[in-house]
Amino acid sequence: MTMSNQTAVTEFILQGFSEHPGYQMLLFCCFLFLYCVALTGNVLIITAISFNPGLHTPMYFFLFNLASMDIICSSSVMPKALEGLLSQKNSISFGGCMAQLYFLTWSASSELLLLTVMAYDRYVAICHPLHYNTMMNKALCSVLAAGVWTLCAFNSAINTGLMVRLTFCGPNVIAHFFCEIPPLLRLSCSSTYVSNVMTTLADAFYGGFDFLMTIVSYGFIISSILKMRTSAGKQKAFSTCSSHLIVVCMYYTAVFYAYISPVSSYSAEKSKVAGVLYSMVSPTLNPLIYTLRNKEVKAALRKVFLCFRN
Numbered sequence: 235m236t237m238s239n240q241t242a243v244t245e246f247i248l249q250g251f252s253e254h255p256g257y258q259m260l261l262f263c264c265f266l267f268l269y270c271v272a273l274t275g276n277v278l279i280i281t282a283i284s285f286n287p288g289l290h291t292p293m294y295f296f297l298f299n300l301a302s303m304d305i306i307c308s309s310s311v312m313p314k315a316l317e318g319l320l321s322q323k324n325s326i327s328f329g330g331c332m333a334q335l336y337f338l339t340w341s342a343s344s345e346l347l348l349l350t351v352m353a354y355d356r357y358v359a360i361c362h363p364l365h366y367n368t369m370m371n372k373a374l375c376s377v378l379a380a381g382v383w384t385l386c387a388f389n390s391a392i393n394t395g396l397m398v399r400l401t402f403c404g405p406n407v408i409a410h411f412f413c414e415i416p417p418l419l420r421l422s423c424s425s426t427y428v429s430n431v432m433t434t435l436a437d438a439f440y441g442g443f444d445f446l447m448t449i450v451s452y453g454f455i456i457s458s459i460l461k462m463r464t465s466a467g468k469q470k471a472f473s474t475c476s477s478h479l480i481v482v483c484m485y486y487t488a489v490f491y492a493y494i495s496p497v498s499s500y501s502a503e504k505s506k507v508a509g510v511l512y513s514m515v516s517p518t519l520n521p522l523i524y525t526l527r528n529k530e531v532k533a534a535l536r537k538v539f540l541c542f543r544n
Contacts, residue, residue: 243402243421245327250318250411251506262319268514269312275521276301282534285541289534292370293359296352297524299379300345304517307341310334311412311513318411328402331413332394338412340390342512343440346489347382349482350444353451356475361458389436396429409502412509417502441489448482477524484519488512 251261279301283289314334318324326334358369393415401424408417415433419426452475459471488511491504525531 243328243404243406245325245406246331246402246413246421247407248314248318248324248326248411248413249407249409249502250315250324252324258319262316265312265316265319265514268518269308269316272304272308272514272517272521275525276304276517278535278538279521279524279531282531282538286534286537289530292355292375293352294531295375296348296355296379299382300348300352300520303341303345303348304520306337307345307513308517310337310341311509315411326413331408331418332398335397335413335415335418336390336394338414338513339393340387343389343436344382344386345485345512346440346444347386348379349478349485350447350451351378351382352478353448353482356478357451357454359474360455360471393429393432393436396432400424400426400429410505410509412513414505414509416505441486445486452479477528480523481516481520485512485516488516 251258254261280298283294283298283301311334314324314326355370359366362369397415397418400419400422402418402421403423405421408421410417415429419429419433455471455475459468462468462471488508491508491511525535
């Protein structure tokens with residue numbers, strides 16, 4: 235297919251970690267281990283919450299959604315990344331690249347927005363404990379979760395749609411181990427102005443507004459905890475939000491490290507590190523963080539194991 239004497243790109247080459255050939259097999263083993271742990275841990279959390287009525291509360295409802303997002307995020311990236319570590323040329327079709335971009339953007343942005351919703355849930359639980367069941371009722375939780383999935387699906391559809399409209403007719407090597415917006419924009423031979431604007435707006439919303447709302451929620455939470463008279467009350471209150479706070483810090487560290495910056499200043503190495511953190515490490519650690527620090531989830535998991543054993 236030709237267009238203005240230029241050949242349109244029908245597939246891309248994922249650079250992956252080809253600049254470190256001596257570490258390919260080690261990286262494959264590490265990534266495979268992380269992917270297996272991430273899938274197992276998140277599936278167990280979903281199963282434990284689904285089959286244990288005692289965990290049918292707002293906090294665990296949102297944790298159920300977080301685990302689902304982690305599965306989508308890691309599964310949209312890891313199979314192709316693992317394939318690339320075993321092959322000399324890791325190619326991906328144009329359609330496959332756009333599909334990967336859509337599901338990755340959808341799940342990653344959904345996780346950022348959901349973390350903000352979870353911060354609000356913890357704020358209500360600690361600052362307004364007597365009104366918690368009324369304020370965080372089932373209908374509101376369902377609306378919040380559906381809103382997160384729908385809004386982020388819409389955002390991902392817009393950004394992916396804008397990417398499909400671009401013309402790619404020159405180099406086709408993506409300086410990453412998966413398809414994402416910044417390196418794809420650098421390969422386009424048509425105007426990327428609209429895509430750049432939409433990417434900046436999305437960064438401002440997910441990296442700025444979401445982060446600010448989370449900080450505000452935890453500002454009120456910390457203020458409320460400090461006003462408690464007993465150390466036991468302070469410890470109990472802090473334990474209810476410590477797991478979420480760890481996950482928030484870990485996720486936003488990866489995002490701010492590589493993505494809250496103009497496309498022109500994009501760094502492939504930084505982006506790869508951040509990609510590993512939020513698409514592999516975070517989905518792996520999230521189940522461990524929430525289960526190791528939570529007696530209710532550990533008790534539910536024991537019941538699940540007993541059911542399978544019987």
